[in-house]
Amino acid sequence: MSWKRGAYPEFTLEDVIATIFLLREPIGRKAIAETLDIGEGSVRTLLKKLNWIDVIDSAQRGHFLSKTGKKLLERLKGLFSEAHFVGKVDGMPAYAIVVKNPPQFKSIELRDEAIRFFAKGAMILIVKNGEPVFPEDERPLRDTMEELAMNIEEVLNFSDGDLIVVTWAENPSDAMKSAYHVALTLKNDEIPEELKSLVR
The missing domain is CATH 3.30.1360.30 (GAD-like domain)
Known part of the structure; x- marks a missing residue:
């Protein structure tokens, strides 16, 4: 996947995990950026990558977990709760x-x-x-x-x-x-x- 050759991403694994919990309900990019206190550009990249691994779907009302994403969330919830x-x-x-x-x-x-x-x-x-x-x-x-x-x-x-x-x-x-x-x-x-x- 091409992004690996680019610059180091401007978000952390903690941002990824927090975003997956946030995406249980449809949510917009701006709201994610505000909650995580990271730039909208970083959120755009993060969402794009989650889309590449088939974790999210997008619609007019925002981004949300796909079927694969929901399974992934259940796996995470078996390890720890949402903060x-x-x-x-x-x-x-x-x-x-x-x-x-x-x-x-x-x-x-x-x-x-x-x-x-x-x-x-x-x-x-x-x-x-x-x-x-x-x-x-x-x-x-x-x-x-x-x-x-x-x-x-x-x-x-x-x-x-x-x-x-x-x-x-x-x-x-x-x-x-x-x-x-x-x-x-x-x-x-x-x-x-x-x-x-x-x-x-």
Whole structure:
């Protein structure tokens, strides 16, 4: 495919993943660009590549997932959830994501990954007895941040053993994409190759 010979794309795998979740409903290029805080030209290239691998269809009301795209989304949802806005932490927008069947991890390394990807801070939680707790001492999140715990329970579906990543940043797109980044770090080996190929 010809794009591989061109310049390095101006979007990341995190942008690709976020876009696939956004495309469940028809959405226009401008709305994607605003949500991800990337240029419309980059979004155009991204959508073109998704079209090349038969992941999206387009109509007057916007772009949306094709049959192949919907299957791909289901595969991704088996690995991790969509990143959801869960309020503010330290006065900044925060997003949370559920990672299913997480491999062995070190919380500090995952927090560092989030910060490397433009988050100002991150919190790694595990689900025990139906609620998010800190893995270090199994202290429930609601003991220290009740509102955040309630917001997480409202927007995310999780089960015992799942990992929950909460990231916050000065702007929503950085918070959202840093949450996806941690999920991708944990599930890198299981991400479909055709998606990884879009950013090489």
